[in-house]
Amino acid sequence: MKIIIIGNGMVGYKFCEKLIAKNPQGVELIVFGEEIRPAYDRVHLSEFFSGKTAKDLEMAPASWYEEHGIKLYMGDPIMHLDCQNKSVKSHAGIIETYDYLVFATGSSAFVPPIPGVEKDGVFIYRTIEDLEMMRDWAPKAKKGAVIGGGLLGLEAAKAMIDLGVSDTHVIEFAPRLMPRQIDEAGSKILQAKLESIGLHILTSTNTLEITGTDKIEGMRFQNDELLEVDMLVISAGIKPRDELAKSAGLAVGPRGGILVDSQMITSDPHILAIGECALYEGMIYGLVAPGYEMAEVAIATLLGSDKQFTGFDMSTKLKLIGIDVASFGNPFSTDEDVRSIVLEDRNKGIYKRVNISADGKMLLGGILIGDAEQYNMLLQTCKNQVVLPPNPEDIMLGSRGGESEGGAGVLSLPDEAMICSCEAVSKGDICSHVINGAENVEAIKKCTKAGTGCGGCVPMVKDIVNHTLKSQGIYVRNVICEHFDYSRQELLDLVHLHNLRSYDEVLSAHGHGDGCEVCKPLVASLIASLWNEMILDKGNDTAQDSNDRFLANIQKGGTYSVVPRIPGGEITPDKLIVIGEVAKEYHLYTKITGGQRIDLFGAHLTDLPAIWEKLIAAGFESGHAYGKALRTVKSCVGSTWCRFGLHDSVSFAIQIEERYRGIRAPHKIKGGVSGCIRECAEAQSKDFGIIATEKGWNLHVCGNGGSKPQHALLLASDIDSETCIRYIDRFLMFYIKTADPLTRTATWLNKLDGGIDYLRNVVVNDSLGLAEELESEMQKLVDNYVCEWKAAVENPEFRKRFSHFVNAPEEKDPTVNFEVLRDQKKAKAWN
Amino acid sequence: MVETMNKTWFLACQVQDVPENGGVCVKVKDQQIALFHFARRGEWYATQNECPHRQQMALSRGMIGSQGEEPKVACPFHKKTFSLKTGACLSGDVEAIKTYSVMVKDESVYIFMESDEI
Ligand SMILES: Cc1cc2nc3c(=O)[nH]c(=O)nc-3n(C[C@H](O)[C@H](O)[C@H](O)COP(=O)(O)OP(=O)(O)OC[C@H]3O[C@@H](n4cnc5c(N)ncnc54)[C@H](O)[C@@H]3O)c2cc1C
Numbered sequence: 001m002k003i004i005i006i007g008n009g010m011v012g013y014k015f016c017e018k019l020i021a022k023n024p025q026g027v028e029l030i031v032f033g034e035e036i037r038p039a040y041d042r043v044h045l046s047e048f049f050s051g052k053t054a055k056d057l058e059m060a061p062a063s064w065y066e067e068h069g070i071k072l073y074m075g076d077p078i079m080h081l082d083c084q085n086k087s088v089k090s091h092a093g094i095i096e097t098y099d100y101l102v103f104a105t106g107s108s109a110f111v112p113p114i115p116g117v118e119k120d121g122v123f124i125y126r127t128i129e130d131l132e133m134m135r136d137w138a139p140k141a142k143k144g145a146v147i148g149g150g151l152l153g154l155e156a157a158k159a160m161i162d163l164g165v166s167d168t169h170v171i172e173f174a175p176r177l178m179p180r181q182i183d184e185a186g187s188k189i190l191q192a193k194l195e196s197i198g199l200h201i202l203t204s205t206n207t208l209e210i211t212g213t214d215k216i217e218g219m220r221f222q223n224d225e226l227l228e229v230d231m232l233v234i235s236a237g238i239k240p241r242d243e244l245a246k247s248a249g250l251a252v253g254p255r256g257g258i259l260v261d262s263q264m265i266t267s268d269p270h271i272l273a274i275g276e277c278a279l280y281e282g283m284i285y286g287l288v289a290p291g292y293e294m295a296e297v298a299i300a301t302l303l304g305s306d307k308q309f310t311g312f313d314m315s316t317k318l319k320l321i322g323i324d325v326a327s328f329g330n331p332f333s334t335d336e337d338v339r340s341i342v343l344e345d346r347n348k349g350i351y352k353r354v355n356i357s358a359d360g361k362m363l364l365g366g367i368l369i370g371d372a373e374q375y376n377m378l379l380q381t382c383k384n385q386v387v388l389p390p391n392p393e394d395i396m397l398g399s400r401g402g403e404s405e406g407g408a409g410v411l412s413l414p415d416e417a418m419i420c421s422c423e424a425v426s427k428g429d430i431c432s433h434v435i436n437g438a439e440n441v442e443a444i445k446k447c448t449k450a451g452t453g454c455g456g457c458v459p460m461v462k463d464i465v466n467h468t469l470k471s472q473g474i475y476v477r478n479v480i481c482e483h484f485d486y487s488r489q490e491l492l493d494l495v496h497l498h499n500l501r502s503y504d505e506v507l508s509a510h511g512h513g514d515g516c517e518v519c520k521p522l523v524a525s526l527i528a529s530l531w532n533e534m535i536l537d538k539g540n541d542t543a544q545d546s547n548d549r550f551l552a553n554i555q556k557g558g559t560y561s562v563v564p565r566i567p568g569g570e571i572t573p574d575k576l577i578v579i580g581e582v583a584k585e586y587h588l589y590t591k592i593t594g595g596q597r598i599d600l601f602g603a604h605l606t607d608l609p610a611i612w613e614k615l616i617a618a619g620f621e622s623g624h625a626y627g628k629a630l631r632t633v634k635s636c637v638g639s640t641w642c643r644f645g646l647h648d649s650v651s652f653a654i655q656i657e658e659r660y661r662g663i664r665a666p667h668k669i670k671g672g673v674s675g676c677i678r679e680c681a682e683a684q685s686k687d688f689g690i691i692a693t694e695k696g697w698n699l700h701v702c703g704n705g706g707s708k709p710q711h712a713l714l715l716a717s718d719i720d721s722e723t724c725i726r727y728i729d730r731f732l733m734f735y736i737k738t739a740d741p742l743t744r745t746a747t748w749l750n751k752l753d754g755g756i757d758y759l760r761n762v763v764v765n766d767s768l769g770l771a772e773e774l775e776s777e778m779q780k781l782v783d784n785y786v787c788e789w790k791a792a793v794e795n796p797e798f799r800k801r802f803s804h805f806v807n808a809p810e811e812k813d814p815t816v817n818f819e820v821l822r823d824q825k826k827a828k829a830w831n
Numbered sequence: 832m833v834e835t836m837n838k839t840w841f842l843a844c845q846v847q848d849v850p851e852n853g854g855v856c857v858k859v860k861d862q863q864i865a866l867f868h869f870a871r872r873g874e875w876y877a878t879q880n881e882c883p884h885r886q887q888m889a890l891s892r893g894m895i896g897s898q899g900e901e902p903k904v905a906c907p908f909h910k911k912t913f914s915l916k917t918g919a920c921l922s923g924d925v926e927a928i929k930t931y932s933v934m935v936k937d938e939s940v941y942i943f944m945e946s947d948e949i
């Protein structure tokens with residue numbers, strides 16, 4: 001049987017892949033693709049702008065087709081089809097006959113007939129070539145616009161912003177954004193969020209003309225208003241590529257699309273159509289998952305087995321400019337016997353709506369904007385008709401800080417539940433592969449392909465894998481990398497037990513291979529956490545992250561920052577003057593940081609020792625801004641000056657900062673001390689935060705600012721200073737010994753079984769009987785402290801390392817360039 | 832066509848100038864070359880110092896290691912990794928870096944370069 005496929009897009013490719021997997025006998029496959037490269041992942045097309053190359057997006061390289069005996073013609077579209085003689089002719093003149101023909105010609109962007117669409121600077125958003133043209137044009141453009149406020153239009157708008165066209169308008173004909181997926185209230189929230197990040201949205205706006213001579217200069221709307229733009233992307237919908245089918249006499253729909261039945265057969269029994277060019281029961285399915293399902297059905301039809309296409313769930317979840325948007329099942333339903341529960345939080349930009357059957361038992365559909373964490377769960381609950389809990393609104397709220405519901409969620413799903421709809425993989429499939437030895441997400445991806453499509457199901461796959469392993473009594477381990485088969489905690493114990501002091505010793509004793517950028521800094525940090533010896537000693541310098549190796553943070557352009565410690569944020573006028581003088585002498589940019597100290601930026605590697613020599617002479621020490629170590633203990637002015645102050649928060653902050661300075665941990669650590677409940681030091685956003693009370697101090701732990709803010713939780717209240725320090729000793733040491741690499745205390749606590757109650761038991765009630773050991777280990781680290789910079793400048797061997805050129809130590813890196821900004825310098829922007 | 836090669840050994844530095852299992856930057860006229868002493872394997876490598884990802888002169892300050900058998904260096908900026916043997920980017924998405932041959936003789940380290948580049 002000779003099969004010709006017209007079109008090598010996502011669905012055309014999937015057809016080949018699925019057919020080959022069935023290993024059919026006597027089948028010859030020929031593919032004609034119009035594009036100049038093999039099929040690529042159009043769904044993630046926009047990632048082309050965030051650094052992915054055409055090669056990265058490829059579904060399979062050209063060699064794959066060859067290996068599987070598929071003849072692939074690229075850049076050669078079929079121009080003529082003769083159904084009578086069952087033959088096709090390509091643009092290059094190649095003629096091939098077929099037994100069966102499969103249309104997978106996809107669709108093209110629909111371009112409305114607006115006068116001026118042909119001008120330079122007007123683009124569509126469909127192929128890699130389109131994106132290449134946009135990328136080349138964008139540097140010349142300042143004001144952009146997108147026609148179409150649907151899913152693709154908004155993605156194109158994001159692409160414009162990524163391309164640096166920050167002044168971008170979205171022009172939508174309908175009265176609201178994404179009219180097909182979400183309801184009005186949802187659109188409003190989405191619009192507000194998009195506007196808050198700088199997009200301009202014009203709804204109910206009809207473009208009459210695109211102005212300009214050769215090149216676009218502006219747009220004119222129905223109210224005669226003009227908008228100046230120099231770049232425009234049209235994303236006003238799709239148009240099925242049915243022109244070839246139509247000219248060959250196949251039946252097509254009135255608004256386009258090749259008519260197919262439930263077996264994907266067109267009006268000619270030897271011709272099938274799949275993907276975005278196929279019209280099934282009056283509908284074009286503009287997503288990959290239904291296209292893949294059509295490919296599956298078409299293969300069944302060709303191989304003589306029975307499978308029907310019966311429509312497809314069009315639920316989607318996507319991230320638009322960092323905003324989750326999802327709709328599933330029937331999002332709009334306004335029937336009498338449907339109850340809708342809506343949750344709207346305008347401040348946070350969250351909108352959630354679920355539609356529930358009148359008896360409150362079944363979930364019918366819904367919309368999630370701003371937070372779609374529960375999407376997979378809800379979708380599965382809806383599709384599998386899982387009976388809802390007594391308070392259905394709970395399913396919409398998700399985890400409310402307490403017990404994680406995600407786990408229980410996947411457990412309640414039936415085995416048939418479709419987890420990955422792109423690749424049609426059910427929960428049962430995943431579980432059985434886990435039991436057969438595929439013990440992590442990567443392995444599951446390989447053997448089932450789950451999670452390789454849109455990727456939306458990956459968190460759920462992970463949950464299922466972990467739960468299945470747990471139920472099998474398998475302990476889930478996080479090994480470090482290919483060089484060490486241990487978790488961080490296991491390795492820490494080994495290094496401790498065997499008294500190992502250098503990276504090389506650890507690698508030889510417990511690892512294999514030559515190490516890498518993952519295990520080197522991790523082990524170097526373990527060694528530092530255990531022994532607190534000078535981190536550049538014993539050949540450990542080259543195992544340190546670049547920042548630790550040069551005791552400074554590398555900045556854009558290759559210069560370094562200098563951050564002296566200013567404990568508690570208290571500094572004398574004399575020391576301030578020294579900082580100023582040093583900054584002047586070495587032309588450094590100065591800025592006050594969020595941690596109440598002063599950063600000096602733009603230091604040449606070669607100058608670092610001399611700069612530090614001066615600072616050290618004035619009584620400064622390293623601030624360890626470069627290390628996974630204690631950063632600062634922020635303090636408010638407290639009882640010494642503040643009329644509300646209960647205790648001297650500054651003195652306590654200084655005492656604590658000096659106690660824990662230099663100690664290496666799995667991640668950086670920040671602290672804070674406030675002199676009263678008003679909390680001016682924001683201590684509750686720190687890894688440990690201390691707040692004065694009438695009777696003593698309240699100690700809070702595991703708070704976080706940064707990208708995932710989290711309030712610290714109360715560990716102990718009304719304790720005296722000495723107890724407070726002992727608790728912090730235990731807490732920090734316990735964290736250092738048990739946390740995964742690069743895990744802040746907040747995340748560590750979130751993963752800790754039993755949470756804060758467990759931690760309180762360990763630290764305060766000494767439930768593990770470890771308290772004394774933890775305290776004495778901490779005391780050893782404290783006693784071992786030396787200022788790394790002092791040690792470095794005093795040792796000629798270390799000092800030698802701070803030069804840019806090994807063969808011209810006095811010379812600075814000539815490629816370092818600065819620009820001027822507000823009377824100081826800044827690093828040259830990178831491109 | 833026969834191409835004539837015009838390359839020579841450039842004296843970069845002494846063995847002891849280079850940290851074991853780490854790199855240094857060598858100035859060769861207007862060029863910057865990263866030189867690595869992979870002491871664990873008893874090997875030496877040289878590559879361009881500039882990371883092609885964001886054009887930063889930084890590879891000599893990167894961490895070296897291996898991926899399978901392949902020796903590699905990770906740029907300190909965004910941890911893109913490059914093969915020290917072929918220069919190919921191992922983390923997938925940027926172009927390859929240039930590599931040079933290295934010779935050690937009597938405690939001196941030499942890099943093999945086009946004569947007119949020296
Ligand atoms: C920017 C963007 C983002 C998207 N995001 C998502 C998403 O998040 N989720 C989702 O599910 N879907 C998404 N889609 C839609 C998805 O990409 C399509 O549903 C899918 O690509 C359809 O596959 P297809 O093979 O039917 O068509 P296509 O991938 O368009 O492939 C058709 C191919 O056939 C070729 N062709 C046409 N005529 C001929 C001819 N006569 N001879 C030879 N070759 C021909 C075309 O050049 C094309 O290469 C997105 C699309 C775009 C553009």
Ligand code: SF4
Nearest residue numbers: 636642645675676680
């Ligand atoms: S936290 Fe209290 S003591 Fe400290 S500055 Fe604020 S009001 Fe004053």
Ligand code: SF4
Nearest residue numbers: 555556593594706707
């Ligand atoms: S918030 Fe981001 S940009 Fe600002 S200092 Fe931190 S890492 Fe750098």
Ligand code: FES
Nearest residue numbers: 882884885906909
């Ligand atoms: S500059 Fe080297 S990885 Fe980005």
